Amino acid sequence: MGSGTGDPSEMMHDFLRQAGGCAVVDGGLATELEAKGADLNDPLWSAKCLVDSPHLIRKVHLDYLEAGANIIISSSYQATIQGFEAKGFSTAESEALLSKSVNIACEARDIFQKCFSDEGAGGSNSRKRPILVAASIGSYGAYLADGSEYSGEYGEEVTMDFLKDFHRRRLQVLADSGADLIAFETIPNKLEAQVYSELLNENNIEIPAWFSFNSKDGYNVVSGDSLVECASIADACKHVVAIGINCTPPRFIHGLILSIRKVSDKPIVIYPNSGEHYDADKKEWMVSTGVSDEDFVSYVSTWHKAGASLIGGCCRTTPRTIRAIAQALNLAQQVSPVASSLS
Numbered sequence: 001m002g003s004g005t006g007d008p009s010e011m012m013h014d015f016l017r018q019a020g021g022c023a024v025v026d027g028g029l030a031t032e033l034e035a036k037g038a039d040l041n042d043p044l045w046s047a048k049c050l051v052d053s054p055h056l057i058r059k060v061h062l063d064y065l066e067a068g069a070n071i072i073i074s075s076s077y078q079a080t081i082q083g084f085e086a087k088g089f090s091t092a093e094s095e096a097l098l099s100k101s102v103n104i105a106c107e108a109r110d111i112f113q114k115c116f117s118d119e120g121a122g123g124s125n126s127r128k129r130p131i132l133v134a135a136s137i138g139s140y141g142a143y144l145a146d147g148s149e150y151s152g153e154y155g156e157e158v159t160m161d162f163l164k165d166f167h168r169r170r171l172q173v174l175a176d177s178g179a180d181l182i183a184f185e186t187i188p189n190k191l192e193a194q195v196y197s198e199l200l201n202e203n204n205i206e207i208p209a210w211f212s213f214n215s216k217d218g219y220n221v222v223s224g225d226s227l228v229e230c231a232s233i234a235d236a237c238k239h240v241v242a243i244g245i246n247c248t249p250p251r252f253i254h255g256l257i258l259s260i261r262k263v264s265d266k267p268i269v270i271y272p273n274s275g276e277h278y279d280a281d282k283k284e285w286m287v288s289t290g291v292s293d294e295d296f297v298s299y300v301s302t303w304h305k306a307g308a309s310l311i312g313g314c315c316r317t318t319p320r321t322i323r324a325i326a327q328a329l330n331l332a333q334q335v336s337p338v339a340s341s342l343s
Ligand SMILES: C[S+](C)CC[C@H](N)C(=O)O
Pocket: 042, 043, 044, 045, 078, 141, 142, 143, 144, 145, 146, 147, 149, 186, 247, 278, 283, 315
């Protein structure tokens, strides 16, 4: 799917139409890399695998495609030029590692389309399943590697200009990498949403983007800033083709979708985590504090009816979760062929 110079929102509407009204986003990447044996206890977190085990990243993308995903998100969530330079890479090498994250995802899509496109959870639909590669941009808090993307508290010295300088070149490299869209993920505060919006405008980024926030109370984003205000910033940015929530417990999602709908008609993207608790000090998930795959999937039709048209999972969700979501959406689409959020 090319970027083109047309109206960015057209691209997303066309894609959703081709997908049958609703699309499946992939599941947790970092946590699935860990499940496959990767040690992510490192400031680069999942981006460490770009350096030492790219084959694992490709395998996780392929597993999500086989499970029925229409959108796979690259391994650049915690890949930053600053983070790579701190490990001794040159600027050019760091930029190449960013592009590599998108190349691996594109490669996985090519392999899948050549070898497996008749299979997968989508049944006969999977033969013509449209697949997008989204280049992930995690927040400044993700780069800090201390769980700050779950607090959004950066301190007063972290100003708008500071954050713009932090993200500018990374955004440009990922926008030029061959990805279909940019996924700004786990956005913890209003300031960073404003920064992304201004960077998209100032740098005339040609591929579309989505803004996805996270919440720990079901009303506000994690910093305490109003979700409605954050979603309004995304709504006002012409480059943004979908607005949503990720890495947030499933029980909060329904109310958050309704809040976004109050201020935007753009497609809504939802990819909650498993609901388990993350201990940022120990860098560990508290297992068994979340919901089962079955419970997660029981929410899917409610989210779809409330207006979400892109649905997947974030941390600690797995290909099993995504397969079940694909099946649930397939059923929902048989009942209602055109998603209610497509206007
Ligand atoms: C979404 S949280 C689990 C991300 C983890 C964090 N950025 C880290 O580096 O450990």
